[in-house]
Amino acid sequence: MSQLNDTTRTVTHLIDLSGIREFRTIDQCDQTVTLGAAVTYTSLLSVKNSQCAPPLLRKIAGWITGGPQIRNQGTIGGSACYANPASDIPTGLLALEARMVCVSAERGVRIVDIDKFFKGAFLTTLADDELLTKIDVPVDRPGDVWGYAKLKTAESSWPVAVAAARLRKAASGAWLAHVTIGASTVVPTHVGTFEFSNDNDVGRETLAHIQECVNSLPAGSFWTDELVSDSYRKRVASSAAFKAILDAFAERGN
Template sequence: MRDVDYLRPETVAEASALLAELGEGGRLIAGGTALLLALRQRMVAPTHLVSLARVGGLRGITYDPRDGLRIGALTTHSALARSAVVRAHYPVLADMAGRLADPQVRNQGTLGGNLCYADPTTDPPTCLAALDARLVLGSARGDRSLPVTEFLVDYFTTALHPDEILTGIRLPPPRFDLGHHARFHRTAAEHRPLINLTLLARRDGDTVAEARLVVGATTVVPTRVAAAEAFLAGRAVTAAVAREAADIVADAVEPLSDLRGTAAFRRDMLRVMARRSIERLMPPGMEGREVA
């Protein structure tokens, strides 16, 4: 790595002004878990690093029954996993954060940094997309808000303007009473999932009143599978229903194909993951029973 200047602004407006002034030579640094690797591998070569460590208001988690969850962009994954508020109202999010990558990344990496890096093979975007998250983007010009699905554009590409900073993540009040985040790794040594999937559901007795199903890691950006959601709505989940819904999921997605896995392999594994996740919605006592 070559020498770079390290700048420590104290407000969002000050950090935004620095980014506008530095242009391509400036890079924000939060937890640094992804950026330091990119610097080491010479994927990026900034002249200045703009640290967010001293900027106030970018940490913390608060919840209001009417407004939902507010997460500061510099909140670490481990803080998210440990939060009593998140565990009580958004348990699928806490569970996802507690299994992300490895302990070093969870303790140092931030949720905002993860989203801004826009690596397709990571877990938070898929889970947040299922939860209808919106991202607050700040600059010296003011704030704007985007759904996470509009924020993530392409491989390592976001909708951030050059002078903007992700300041917070907002989730609406919870509307689903069941949730599961699944991830598939080809080996135990891998920390980047080949496929992930978030399934949320609201029950009405033994039937699924509403479902939300989002696939990630095997697609460039998180992909919601509306056809599978519509198929599950109003049905009691059986093994046969889970298989049919999983086929819908596998057929609806266009998987990536690369050195880590072919599109055909990913599609087959996605079908297995979707079936196992959907089987979790079976009414009590139905597990393992074949009902047409």
């Protein structure tokens, strides 16, 4: 809709999916939360029982730029299908290891693991005749906590770097922070799992370790647009990852 509005895209037919009830529901069955493709940020934030809405996605939804108009209208599925590198939802879905339910009238249902869904900037694996109908998100394990960080050039800007960190206690008692970055990269990317005995361990060495992992990503991994260059994004990606780990430890303390 934003492309139609600024005339970078024209279409002859426009199909509004928002009237399909199944596209707007959130269900939980056993260990999976299923989000209809047209669930909005506002509906995620309005779920009474927060167990039924993935905590990471709720956190991201609360931080979407653009105010209530965007949160009421923008959808989780629309953001995933748009695949704008400079956005939040793709990183959240990769961090959560979501599964994308894609449907074609001719070929039926195809379930795509999220790490195979994003093919490049503004490009997904969806075929021209396919719709994303649902997104399956595994329920967090008991004790998991999520941190998220978003760097923007201005309050009204789309993100230039985001990161999600899942903090999970290992059998050894150590904390494992599994970190995923995006907005800085063309497609969301796992950067690694970092081990800590407690939050006091998160310091300069952690940042250096994250920088090593970020610097080892292949050439062409980082995104350039009118906001900032790929080299800038590469520099700030590690800071976003570091902040996400700190946010996860802060969340654990709450």
